[in-house]
Amino acid sequence: MIAALAAVLFAAAPADAITLEREAAAHVRREFERVGRAAPAQDASLQVAARALAREALASGADRAADFLEISALVSDAGGADPTPRAVVIRATPPEFALESFQKRKDFNEEPASHLGVGAAVSGDNAVLVALLADRRAVLRPFPRVLPRAGLSQALCGELSSGLGQPEVFVTRPSGSVDKVPLSRQSGAAFCATVPFPTAGRHAVEVIARGPRGPEVVLQLYVDAGVPRREGRAAQAPEPTTVEDSREAITQRINALRKAQGGAPLQPDAKLDAVAQAYADRMLREHFFAHVSPSGDDLKDRLSRSGYAYVHAGENLGLASGPLGAHFAIEHSPGHRMNLLTPDYRAVGVGVAWDKDPERSQVLVVEVLALPSSPLLAQNPLEAAYRVLERFRAEGHLPPLKRSEALERIAASHVRQALRQDLPNAKLPGSEVHDRVFDALGGVKTATVDVYVADDPSAIPRSRGVADARNDWVGVGAVQGDSPTFGKQKYWVVVIYASTH
Secondary structure: OEEEEEEEEOOOOOOOHHHHHHHHHHHHHHHHHHOOOOOOEEOHHHHHHHHHHHHHHHHHOHHHHOOHHHHHHHHHHOOOOOOOOEEEEEEEEOHHHHHHHHHHOOOHHHOOOOEEEEEEEEEOOEEEEEEEEEOOOEEEOOOOOEEOOOOEEEEEEEEEOOOOEEEEEEEEOOOOOEEEEOOOEEEOOEEEEEEEEOOOEEEEEEEEEEEOOEEEEEEEEEEEEOOOOOOOOOOOOOOOOOHHHHHHHHHHHHHHHHHHOOOOOOEEOHHHHHHHHHHHHHHHHHOOOOOOOOOOOOHHHHHHHHOOOEEEEEEEEEEEOOHHHHHHHHHOOHHHHHHHHOOOOOEEEEEEEEEOOHHHOEEEEEEEEEEEOOHHHHHOHHHHHHHHHHHHHHHOOOOOOEEOHHHHHHHHHHHHHHHHHOOOOOOEOOEOHHHHHHHHOOOOOEEEEEEEEEOOOOOOOOOHHHHOOOOOEEEEEEEEEEEOOOEEEEEEEEEEEEEOO
């Protein structure tokens, strides 16, 4: 978490920065040992970043120095990849008062921390003392932060901590678009991905993994390809002070980002606001920050309890000194940014909760994005599926698929058999679906069969079949029924694509 302190100014002689760092680090170690916890290891990249942050705070003020984006950029520039180190920034005159204020803090041991970096800056009678504490969830092999030109690729390899799995690599390009980079290798906790940098500019690279608390960012870094390392940063926008103003400002930011990337705007949804607000309040009240609550419920459970009917939904969590700061952290996280840009979503709800502790000023932001389901479409599952396929083709700038009655008959027969056998497979005993397609339609070159089981008939994910420009015919079969494996009243959907090219 990010916190900032500004002490009252006095006049006295300066102290040595190295001494301040040494004494401050010793205090943090003692605080952990006092409660029987292992002290965080001192880390070179965090120390370099803390020193740079101290120099900035000396020039611009402690509050601006505690900005999430600035901290993560400085950690990356120093060779680190810790995504959310907790920052404590203290500015005082004389320097001895900075150390005195630092040593009065007894909250360093309240949160997980495996690594520590302490930096100090002294100028005349003024001093700034910075501590960065990170709970390192993954180890990254050396990876360059500056590339001499665009068009290069680099191997990103690392290892997840115990309890984490399913690593995913995302990159935000200088254009603002987000790419998911496939893994080139994964063995247990170790993983590798070859990350391309095709265009000049700053690229944000992020690794997300899944654990008991849901998905979490475990590595984050920035790579400048073919351009000088970053120069300065934009001025911060004024922070909203009410939930209503925060919702409006955050929704405007989301829709501006979607518009810039060619996406449709999201509509504010009062029911999603209520779900997001209740969860933000709960996290603040129960002192946790995760997609999965201590009682084990996740977004799907929360939406189900609220009675909200949806096809797809996603959730972003942010934490900073202000609502917009928390959203900016979300927006600049590639994985979370991809959530914001998902074209399927049509509605958004925002929850904002303020922590009033003056020593730990922070704001929790919850963003819930969803594609609401339509009761009318649920009554006609076939039309629901076709409409989703039409939208996918239009968004991919592909010609519409032609509906085939012959493919519909084959799909309807196959989906009924899949439900009876409780097997959502393209290949079933006694159903040679591909052979039937070639027999029914003359001139067919290829056929693709997708089978889904979903809560809503329009919950068809994008597939290779719908994105294949060669496909020109489609037939859908849909049936609702009970399944011992997948539950009661689920929709079983079969989509058959055929190409005559």
